Amino acid sequence: MDSSIENTGFVFSKESLRKKFRWSEFLSEKIITGVAFLSITIIILIFFFVFRETLPIFKQKKETVTIESVQKQEQYGGAETSEQTNASGQEQYGVISKDTMMIENRVMTEDTVVHGSDEATVKSLMGKEWLPVSDRPRYGLIPLLVGTMKITLLAILFAAPIAILAALFSAAFATHWMREIIKPAIELLAGFPSVVIGFFALMVMASFFQNIFGYDIRLNAFVGGMAMALAAIPIIFTITEDALTAVPHSYTEASLALGASRWQTALFVTLPAATPGIFAAILLGIGRIFGETMIALMATGNAAMISANPFESVRTLAATIGAEMAEVVFGDTHYSVLFLIGSLLFVFTFCLNALAEFYVKGRLVKRFQGK
Amino acid sequence: MKQTKIQIRDLTLFYGEKMALNSISMDISEKEVTAFIGPSGCGKSTFLRTLNRMNDLIPHVKITGEVLVDSVYIYDKQIDVVNLRKKVGMVFQKSNPFTKSIYENVAYGPRINGLNNRKKLDEIVETSLQKAFIWEEVKDRLHDSAMGLSGGQQQRMCIARALAVNPEIILMDEPASALDPISTAKIEELIFELKKNYTIVIVTHNMQQAARVSDITAFFYLGELIEHGKTKKIFTTPDKKQTEDYITGRFG
Amino acid sequence: MRIKNRITGLLFIGTTAFSAFLIIAVIILLLVIIIIGGKETFSWKFLTSFPEDGMMKGGIFPAIYGTALLVVMMSIAAVPFGTITAIYLTEYASETSFLAQTIRFAVRTLATVPSIIFGLFGLGFFIKFVGGGMDNVFLGGQLKWGQPNILWASLTMSLLTLPVVIVSVEEAIRAVPREMREASLALGGTKWETIRRIVIPGSRSGIMTGTILAVSRGAGEVAPILFTGAAYYLATLPTSLSDQFMNLGYHIYIMSTQSANVDQTLPIQFATTLVLLMLTFMLNLTAVVIRSRLRRKAK
Numbered sequence: 001m002d003s004s005i006e007n008t009g010f011v012f013s014k015e016s017l018r019k020k021f022r023w024s025e026f027l028s029e030k031i032i033t034g035v036a037f038l039s040i041t042i043i044i045l046i047f048f049f050v051f052r053e054t055l056p057i058f059k060q061k062k063e064t065v066t067i068e069s070v071q072k073q074e075q076y077g078g079a080e081t082s083e084q085t086n087a088s089g090q091e092q093y094g095v096i097s098k099d100t101m102m103i104e105n106r107v108m109t110e111d112t113v114v115h116g117s118d119e120a121t122v123k124s125l126m127g128k129e130w131l132p133v134s135d136r137p138r139y140g141l142i143p144l145l146v147g148t149m150k151i152t153l154l155a156i157l158f159a160a161p162i163a164i165l166a167a168l169f170s171a172a173f174a175t176h177w178m179r180e181i182i183k184p185a186i187e188l189l190a191g192f193p194s195v196v197i198g199f200f201a202l203m204v205m206a207s208f209f210q211n212i213f214g215y216d217i218r219l220n221a222f223v224g225g226m227a228m229a230l231a232a233i234p235i236i237f238t239i240t241e242d243a244l245t246a247v248p249h250s251y252t253e254a255s256l257a258l259g260a261s262r263w264q265t266a267l268f269v270t271l272p273a274a275t276p277g278i279f280a281a282i283l284l285g286i287g288r289i290f291g292e293t294m295i296a297l298m299a300t301g302n303a304a305m306i307s308a309n310p311f312e313s314v315r316t317l318a319a320t321i322g323a324e325m326a327e328v329v330f331g332d333t334h335y336s337v338l339f340l341i342g343s344l345l346f347v348f349t350f351c352l353n354a355l356a357e358f359y360v361k362g363r364l365v366k367r368f369q370g371k
Numbered sequence: 372m373k374q375t376k377i378q379i380r381d382l383t384l385f386y387g388e389k390m391a392l393n394s395i396s397m398d399i400s401e402k403e404v405t406a407f408i409g410p411s412g413c414g415k416s417t418f419l420r421t422l423n424r425m426n427d428l429i430p431h432v433k434i435t436g437e438v439l440v441d442s443v444y445i446y447d448k449q450i451d452v453v454n455l456r457k458k459v460g461m462v463f464q465k466s467n468p469f470t471k472s473i474y475e476n477v478a479y480g481p482r483i484n485g486l487n488n489r490k491k492l493d494e495i496v497e498t499s500l501q502k503a504f505i506w507e508e509v510k511d512r513l514h515d516s517a518m519g520l521s522g523g524q525q526q527r528m529c530i531a532r533a534l535a536v537n538p539e540i541i542l543m544d545e546p547a548s549a550l551d552p553i554s555t556a557k558i559e560e561l562i563f564e565l566k567k568n569y570t571i572v573i574v575t576h577n578m579q580q581a582a583r584v585s586d587i588t589a590f591f592y593l594g595e596l597i598e599h600g601k602t603k604k605i606f607t608t609p610d611k612k613q614t615e616d617y618i619t620g621r622f623g
Numbered sequence: 624m625r626i627k628n629r630i631t632g633l634l635f636i637g638t639t640a641f642s643a644f645l646i647i648a649v650i651i652l653l654l655v656i657i658i659i660g661g662k663e664t665f666s667w668k669f670l671t672s673f674p675e676d677g678m679m680k681g682g683i684f685p686a687i688y689g690t691a692l693l694v695v696m697m698s699i700a701a702v703p704f705g706t707i708t709a710i711y712l713t714e715y716a717s718e719t720s721f722l723a724q725t726i727r728f729a730v731r732t733l734a735t736v737p738s739i740i741f742g743l744f745g746l747g748f749f750i751k752f753v754g755g756g757m758d759n760v761f762l763g764g765q766l767k768w769g770q771p772n773i774l775w776a777s778l779t780m781s782l783l784t785l786p787v788v789i790v791s792v793e794e795a796i797r798a799v800p801r802e803m804r805e806a807s808l809a810l811g812g813t814k815w816e817t818i819r820r821i822v823i824p825g826s827r828s829g830i831m832t833g834t835i836l837a838v839s840r841g842a843g844e845v846a847p848i849l850f851t852g853a854a855y856y857l858a859t860l861p862t863s864l865s866d867q868f869m870n871l872g873y874h875i876y877i878m879s880t881q882s883a884n885v886d887q888t889l890p891i892q893f894a895t896t897l898v899l900l901m902l903t904f905m906l907n908l909t910a911v912v913i914r915s916r917l918r919r920k921a922k
Binding site for chain 1: 628631632635636638639640641642643645646647649650653656657660704705707708710711712714715716722725726729730731732733735736737738739740741742743744746747748751752782785789813814815816818819839842843844845846849850872873875876879880889892893896899900903904907911
């Protein structure tokens with residue numbers, strides 16, 4: 001016939017059609033599956049590892065006490081983590097230094113024991129004082145929990161109504177060109193790195209609010225909450241808007257056909273119908289705030305105290321990790337407690353997300369099916 | 372007397388619980404055009420796809436019965452599906468060119484067979500495009516994107532692409548249904564020419580096309596093969612009443 | 624009665640409109656203030672020179688360099704990994720297989736983990752466990768790898784951005800029409816050949832989108848690198864994997880909270896923030912444009 005790829009005279013036969021083992025197929029499938037498997041292994045490793053590092057809290061260790069005292073003597077300079085400081089700071093871990101340090105501080109060890117254990121037992125975690133770096137370290141998580149909740153509450157109180165109303169406006173009342181401005185603006189806000197929002201809060205918002213309210217402490221829960229609200233608004237807005245536009249047209253049409261005006265339809269029909277989605281949006285907003293570190297570090301004042309006054313400084317869980325992790329000794333109690341805080345954060349955000357997802361999928365579908 | 376190329380024996384196909392093909396048996400002879408006709412959804416395309424095992428791609432499909440090509444059981448576990456598809460080519464209802472150049476589209480088949488010699492590829496591309504009656508129209512823009520061709524040109528290019536792997540059988544699933552009359556005529560002319568060298572099986576819901584183009588016609592209804600025989604006979608003096616009803620347009 | 628209704632309605636709509644425009648106003652305000660605060664200092668020289676005078680003057684080139692190096696290394700780890708995982712999920716895994724569902728669940732969960740947790744993991748696992756282990760095995764206990772450095776920081780970041788890559792690439796792969804895959808298979812193409820020659824080239828834009836979004840996040844996130852490798856003042860640029868690095872976001876954080884003379888460095892702070900904002904904005908914009916073109920093509 002013509003110069004063809006196969007030999008002319010090729011005949012359909014069982015031989016020619018016999019299953020061929022192709023190396024590239026075999027390898028590519030194995031490698032791709034392997035990599036995917038590796039992904040999941042690493043992800044599970046993360047979860048596992050974070051929890052694992054908290055275990056020492058629940059055991060008693062004499063060594064930790066010793067090293068703890070060593071820690072006390074070294075005062076780390078604040079932020080000047082130049083290479084030099086780092087090197088000398090790290091040298092502690094070297095074999096020789098450890099021995100020397102331990103000898104020096106044996107006296108301290110006994111002292112510490114006499115004055116009361118610094119081990120973070122479950123009981124002490126419930127304490128009201130968070131003083132991990134002191135003569136008698138205390139690891140009470142309550143101030144941190146209170147601080148986190150204060151911030152979250154303040155943030156949501158402002159972010160949720162504003163975001164939801166704005167989403168309602170965008171979904172129900174805005175003209176096309178208005179939406180073309182609003183949606184990209186929200187996406188823009190969503191794209192701001194949190195350190196930028198923190199900076200804005202620290203430099204601009206703090207002074208602004210101080211001028212308005214006239215309080216003493218410049219960086220406090222209120223300022224932090226407002227800043228967090230900025231971070232949470234895009235999330236709440238986007239999900240609420242999705243939920244509102246997902247309400248079937250038949251609902252809104254029915255309402256309008258009965259003579260209700262557009263705003264009445266929006267408020268009394270569309271909004272209630274989207275409640276599961278709005279609920280989920282708020283949950284996810286809360287989750288974001290809970291885990292947000294940079295804004296907390298920069299705008300909340302970082303004082304671990306318990307108070308109901310929104311104009312006093314707070315310390316959140318995430319900020320605690322961020323602030324203290326760099327200066328903690330590997331394996332000691334403080335280290336383990338910080339990992340515990342991390343685990344708590346992780347579990348909490350996980351539950352929030354699971355709840356939001358479950359709630360939206362389950363309830364939303366059922367509602368529209370009339371159950 | 373033409374040799375039998377494909378034999379189908381009691382082929383039954385289930386999509387999950389639903390039976391799509393019910394005990395089909397027929398022979399298809401080489402180097403002639405066999406047309407499958409019947410109302411929509413009666414299983415013609417499904418049946419066509421069993422001949423090159425494209426139904427393997429669909430989950431929950433169960434097939435019983437036998438399909439033999441050149442006396443080889445193609446559903447045997449030992450059979451290499453990839454090689455089978457090089458021998459039994461397919462052209463789809465809606466042309467599906469790759470988002471590559473015309474040249475690369477047609478050269479795709481030979482390339483995956485390991486052929487990388489530029490000259491040989493040039494030869495094959497030209498020959499295939501000629502056989503598909505489209506060479507003259509594209510010879511000056513071989514390296515332009517195939518997506519820039521018209522619908523009819525794309526379909527002829529897809530035919531050229533299928534020819535480039537040197538199949539023995541070409542399956543066509545309603546190849547001209549999405550095309551205008553002029554393109555359709557070109558494709559029919561093409562089929563006429565191709566049948567000299569290839570065994571062609573074509574599914575069409577256009578009866579007149581089947582009458583024009585095919586040597587043998589098979590009429591399907593609700594997953595069953597109702598009647599099959601020489602085209603002339605089917606369209607003038609069919610045996611079964613159902614066939615007659617369909618041909619005369621009593622239902623469709 | 625109708626008038627009362629009317630007024631209530633207008634008030635209500637007005638409130639919603641007010642909320643929307645309040646948000647926009649704050650965004651604009653933020654941008655304007657940052658731009659005003661930083662535009663004096665912002666210049667080509669600022670971007671390309673080193674800090675001087677103990678950070679009081681000069682430019683932020685090392686921070687830009689460090690950030691760039693970080694995201695490049697992060698992408699080298701995250702993009703191939705994420706792409707291959709996405710290929711597995713779409714092409715090889717059956718929808719209901721245990722492995723596929725577990726991976727999907729894990730990816731979704733990973734996407735919701737607060738960024739500081741990655742930092743914890745980076746410290747405890749990469750630095751102490753892997754790095755420390757490497758020191759013990761290869762260097763006899765000498766401290767080299769068991770410390771914060773750019774290698775561990777970029778690996779930490781790659782975990783953070785892995786879900787973004789996977790989701791984007793998956794979307795792009797699914798956008799490749801089924802008909803094209805069928806065409807390839809009908810020509811005698813194998814599964815892998817189809818993936819290699821048709822699917823992957825066809826999802827190029829999705830891979831790009833995923834990469835750009837990952838880079839954008841990697842450039843802006845600070846929490847994971849707080850204690851895995853970022854530093855405030857380094858005399859030299861990082862030249863080896865075990866070096867630390869400077870970073871735009873980290874720089875802003877430290878400078879604004881802990882620098883010796885906040886007032887004097889204020890212009891630099893604003894300018895650095897401006898640089899970071901511009902960077903993330905351009906990256907996100909590019910990704911959005913590519914993504915919308917992808918979605919239009921899929922229709």
